[in-house]
Amino acid sequence: MNAPLIWIGFPGVIALGLFFLVRYRRLVICIGVGCSLLLAFLVLWLPLESVIRIGPISFVIPEYQTIFGRQFILDTGNRSLVFFLYLSAAFWFFGSLATHVDPRFTPLGLGITVLLTSALIVRPFLYAAIIIEIAVLICVVLLTPSGHSPGRGVLRFLTFQTLGMPFILIIGWMLSGIEANPGDSELFLHVAVTAALGFGLLLSVFPFHTWIPMVAEEAEPFNSAFVFNFICIAIPLFGINFLERYNWLYSSPWLFVFFRLSGFLLVITGGLGAMFQRHLGRLLGYAILIEIGNSLLAMSLAIGVVENRPNFGIFFSMFLPRIISLGAWALSMSVIHKSTGDLAYPNLTGVGRQQAAATLALSLAILSFVGFPLTAGFPIRLVLWSGLGQQFPLAAYAAIVGSIGLLIGGLRAIAVLVMGTDGKPWQSLASRGEHILFSLAIILILFIGVLPQWFFPQLFRMARLFLKLEGLSG
Secondary structure: OOHHHHHHHHHHHHHHHHHHOOOOHHHHHHHHHHHHHHHHHHHHHHHHHHHOEEEEEEEEEEEEEEOOOOEEEHHHHHHHHHHHHHHHHHHHHHHHHHHHOOOOOOHHHHHHHHHHHHHHHHEEEOOOHHHHHHHHHHHHHHHHOOOOOOHHHHHHHHHHHHHHHHHHHHHHHHHHHHHHHHOOHHHHHHHHHHHHHHHHHOOOOOOOOOOHHHHHHOHHHHHHHHHHHHHHHHHHHHHHHHHOOOOHHHHHHHHHHHHHHHHHHHHHHHHHHHHHOOOOOHHHHHHHHHHHHHHHHHHHHHOHHHOOOOHHHHHHOOHHHHHHHHHHHHHHHHHHHHOOOEEHHOOOHHHHHHHHHHHHHHHHHHHHHHHHOOOOOHHHHHHHHHHHHHHOHHHHHHHHHHHHHHHHHHHHHHHHHOOOOOOOOEEEEHHHHHHHHHHHHHHHHHHHHHHHOOOOHHHHHHHHOOOOOOOOOO
């Protein structure tokens, strides 16, 4: 037995087996939560490449496995990240207990998590592009209701992601040529253009961003939010892995311009789009655009000088507030959608009076995405804006404008939910399970915002481990 078999093979078999149990929805969810939590804590506590003794039995668990000539290595640098992936998967599966999502959500979600883990630990790393494409195909199934055809947004998502993969594979071949001929400026320009197109398609950079609001409007809210979380984590991490293999790219002015310009366009596009939305799902889509833009701007702080690479910690620290806020937003939308059957504003007037808990959780989730003080998103937004203000003030202003646009759009949505002249009393028609989840989400959003020092230093350390700048004892 080896590490890849435990964290890829075992959950992969579980995910396939859960398809045969989908009629037992709660059992499937409980197995998914239990499996994810077990793998999350084992990756921290189970020693690899060391002798493990259980009574008279002793054995060693290698950290690598070779499959078809490709190595899968779970080393010190990515163990903490694998822990976070499986812990976040357990969070999503647990949240699905209180929603009426497709019974396939848990096995498909576990399969996506397994593939994302595989993409992080495969060597050579360019094979991660193929693994991510397989995960995208599973996302298409997750976003398409059983018995229905994929919507326009889902097809556009599949098209853009699939078009991006060949560019990434071509870049690997071109970079080999640059290493052999470092003075070939023409080849370097070709690499820059190809990389911009490839990662622009994968990261949904303007003008390839249109699928996100469309999917947020068409798909079931909880499923679409899970996929958005996958996109926000998988593709940027693949990009960072890409940079780690070619350190000389850190000094490239083209790379710096790509991250800054892409992030700038996305936060402005997301903020302006959010201001004028009349659909709660599309509002979430534009919030995701702002989040991707902020991630790119955070990554740009680490580009240009190799010694600045620890600034990737800002990017990694966005994971925690994003997943909690996104989960609260998705759960709130699912409960509201169950009540109304539609998330367009004309159909939501006064609904917040009957769904007070969902409206409160939704309000805090929006404020956290905005970076409002005392919410989970505020501490890291403040660090990001401060860093951008020192290096590139225009990007800092753009990020703030994007947050203001989302704040205006969020306030409009909340106003629609709570307004009404029919005298409806304030109450919460959510179930007991939904109330428990809403309470947990609200507590976590406020708790992280008030005591950020308990959480963000560990996320910065996770970034340093991933970048191999310190060991487990650092």
